[in-house]
Amino acid sequence: MGPAQGRMIIYLLLKYPKLGYTLFAIWCSRMCTERPTILVVDDEPLVRKFLYDILTGAGYRVLEGLFAENALRLCQQHPNPIHLLLTDINMPDMNGRALTALIRGLRPEIRVLFISSDEDGLPATGPNSKEDSAFLLKPFSPDTLRWKVRELLSVPNQ
DSSP states (O other), rough: OOOOHHHHEEEEEHHHHHHHHHHHHHHHHHHHHSOOOEEEEEEEEEHHHHHHHHHHTTTTTEEEESSSHHHHHHHHHHHHHHEEEEEEOOOSSSSSHHHHHHHHHOOOOOOOEESSGGGGGGOOOSSTTTTTTTEESSSSHHHHHHHHOOOOOTOOOO
């Protein structure tokens, strides 16, 4: 919401309270439902914080999976859509590919962004790979992350 819209809602709240509150409620409900939700799963707390800060700063709602089992529980219990899974490929309790397979069993529409500091863990790319998944090699810049997330979220559901 820009400054002009904010001033308009304040004006309407003062001049026409019923209409102003109605418009404010509509705006709030849109803000709560239109922000994509991203589930971040990484075993490194500093990496999770880095990802959380960048993504929340870009306006996304972020859920943090501290480890694979926690991420699966979040997927089962979160009542709203989760639009993107951002997961490290190499984690101690379960690798990112296995986690993705389990999560897609719960939420088949979820898009996936794999991250890793090891190129050996690269997911398959090519004609048989899913268009709703991608890979970023660590380290990457905040701009690169924001661009890749935006790109993945803009792919229409198949």
